[in-house]
Amino acid sequence: MKFCSHCGSDKIQSKVPDGDNRARFCCPDCDTIFYENPKIVTGCVVTCEDKVLLCKRAIEPRLGLWTLPAGFMENNETVQQGAARETYEEATATVTEMSLFTVYNLTHISQVYMIFRAQLDKPEASPGIESLETEFVSEADIPWDELAFPVINETLELFFADRKAGEFKVHHGEITRLADRSLRTTRY
């Protein structure tokens, strides 16, 4: 942030406002304080019979790798509506009933993943504009080394473990970047 989006000042500075305890971008000319907060990424583990719907990414980052349909929640929608919207946008699949499955904190990039479970009666899906391919994949065929993000690996591992155990829970956890740039996954 170089300029104040309110008054156009070029004197924006990062400082701790009075009564606050964190640095924020502040405009000394119009006194506006700019807050930055985490974003919710919402999406679905969509199943049809024993298979899970995966999408091959048509966009960066991780173009060409496989993911679950998910994306940034938008203003004026519910988390569930966002998950259904992303599932439609990325895989042209229409989900209705959804159950919360994971809440994962990606603290290093200030994202909270909220992934829901949903079922389809028929394997009806096709690539939306952000996907190259969609495919319903059985557990044995999951391309574990070609998944786009660690949180996707984690979500699918939890999903198959719960399915095997015969009970789906709501899982909480965290993926953090360590000093050596590696990622650590913690299940609460």
Add this chain to the structure above:
Amino acid sequence: MKFCSHCGSDKIQSKVPDGDNRARFCCPDCDTIFYENPKIVTGCVVTCEDKVLLCKRAIEPRLGLWTLPAGFMENNETVQQGAARETYEEATATVTEMSLFTVYNLTHISQVYMIFRAQLDKPEASPGIESLETEFVSEADIPWDELAFPVINETLELFFADRKAGEFKVHHGEITRLADRSLRTTRY
């Protein structure tokens, strides 16, 4: 948003970018697109024996009304850490073990409330800078007409109903502003 925070241009316009389906603030001079997304409000229903911790607000909006300790999640923290931080900042109470209790969508103001349950062994709390008073209140003494926000009424109603039923669940719901400006609460 009147000025581009990246290049200072005063030509910011709200339009649907190529390949998108929603209006965003766009800068025609440096091509930056500015996305706005919902914020998470995180907090706790803190109990000590049969009483719930309430805070009387020292700040607007709703100064002087009672609320649960809760506030905007910050970057680089987990939702749980945010709930514990807010509980400390507003009530100087230290909570550790937390269980997710509600996920409520306030679509008209693009907020997602994530409220956790937590317990204290001793009723140790005192007002932080954003509170005038803190108090542990039994169900019979909840000031239902002096609660700060409808989502707080809803959360406490769900809490006491679950406690009576002997089982705490994770609740999902939505509070929406209707055309006549009234609010509608929906439990999923």
